[in-house]
Amino acid sequence: MSFRTHLESVVNQVDGALACSVMGFDGISVDTLQKEDAAELELNGAWVEYANLLGQLRQAAETLKTGEVQEVSVNSERVLTLMRLITPEYFLVLALRADGNYGKGRYVLRVIAPKIRAEL
Amino acid sequence: MSFRTHLESVVNQVDGALACSVMGFDGISVDTLQKEDAAELELNGAWVEYANLLGQLRQAAETLKTGEVQEVSVNSERVLTLMRLITPEYFLVLALRADGNYGKGRYVLRVIAPKIRAEL
Numbered sequence: 039m040s041f042r043t044h045l046e047s048v049v050n051q052v053d054g055a056l057a058c059s060v061m062g063f064d065g066i067s068v069d070t071l072q073k074e075d076a077a078e079l080e081l082n083g084a085w086v087e088y089a090n091l092l093g094q095l096r097q098a099a100e101t102l103k104t105g106e107v108q109e110v111s112v113n114s115e116r117v118l119t120l121m122r123l124i125t126p127e128y129f130l131v132l133a134l135r136a137d138g139n140y141g142k143g144r145y146v147l148r149v150i151a152p153k154i155r156a157e158l
Numbered sequence: 159m160s161f162r163t164h165l166e167s168v169v170n171q172v173d174g175a176l177a178c179s180v181m182g183f184d185g186i187s188v189d190t191l192q193k194e195d196a197a198e199l200e201l202n203g204a205w206v207e208y209a210n211l212l213g214q215l216r217q218a219a220e221t222l223k224t225g226e227v228q229e230v231s232v233n234s235e236r237v238l239t240l241m242r243l244i245t246p247e248y249f250l251v252l253a254l255r256a257d258g259n260y261g262k263g264r265y266v267l268r269v270i271a272p273k274i275r276a277e278l
Contacts, residue, residue: 091211105235115225141261 041157044150045071048130051146054138056117059131060124060154065089068128084119085131088112092121092129109144122147124155161277164270165191168250171266174258176237179251180244180274185209188248204239205251208232212241212249229264242267244275 041060049055049071057072065086088110096107112119118134120143130151132143161180169175169191177192185206208230216227230241238254240263250271252263 091214094211105237107232107234109231109233111229111231111233112227113229113231114227117225140264144260 041069041154042071044154045069048132048143048146048150049073052132052134052139052143054135055143056133056135056138057131058133059085060128061085061089061131062128063089063093063126084117088119088121088131089129096123109147111144118143120144120147122151124151125158128154128158130154161189161274162191164274165189168252168266168270169193172252172254172259172263174255175263176253176255176258177251178253179205180248181205181209181251182248183209183213183246204237204253208239208241208251209249216243229267231264238263240264240267242271244271245278248274248278250274 045058045060048058055073056075057070059070060068062068067085092107092110106123108123110121112121113136116136118136118138118140120132120134120140122130124130130147132147134140134143165178165180168178175193176195177190179190180188182188187205212227212230226243228243232239232241233256236256238256238258238260240252240254240260242250244250250267252267254260254263
């Protein structure tokens with residue numbers, strides 16, 4: 039099953055998008071779309087680490103009764119990374135340039151996550 | 159040294175703010191301002207977990223050359239949590255209601271972090 043159309047839709051709608059991926063919590067990408075000008079970024083390595091940490095955060099939030107963690111963002115000097123849960127096994131990752139449209143990125147992930155969930 | 163004035167400024171400027179805190183990476187709060195209507199949230203427990211995870215993420219990002227992690231956000235169904243590095247030892251945490259002004263929260267933390275850094 040390909041999620042390419044959804045990933046293209048995300049990357050095309052959000053200014054500054056570098057790459058978008060559907061990933062499992064095991065750190066393995068189901069499908070990834072990476073823009074050519076982002077090729078120098080070792081994003082896969084980062085996302086494997088984030089998958090691990092997102093899993094831990096989810097457990098932390100469950101025990102703390104603030105509701106299930108739906109979205110995690112890790113922003114460094116050059117790259118903004120937005121992650122959104124799709125199911126308990128899979129999540130969406132969007133990497134943006136630091137000057138990218140962060141609010142639009144959050145919105146688009148929120149809208150597209152249920153569409154991908156329906157196809158998983 | 160008290161950071162109360164800065165914390166009040168953050169909480170008053172951001173719609174939906176529940177609490178704001180200056181914390182060490184050891185999970186100990188230097189100063190915390192929690193609104194009365196947020197008293198039911200066991201926020202301190204959450205922040206200790208987040209401090210630990212933020213430390214791990216910082217290390218992950220350093221090895222991955224996307225630049226130092228400056229900001230991490232963990233958003234659940236009911237609470238948005240924004241964290242911003244002040245120094246390698248301390249960070250700011252802002253908890254918002256899920257319908258709070260997230261963009262304003264990011265902005266205010268970015269502006270206030272250097273002011274608190276100057277006093278540490």
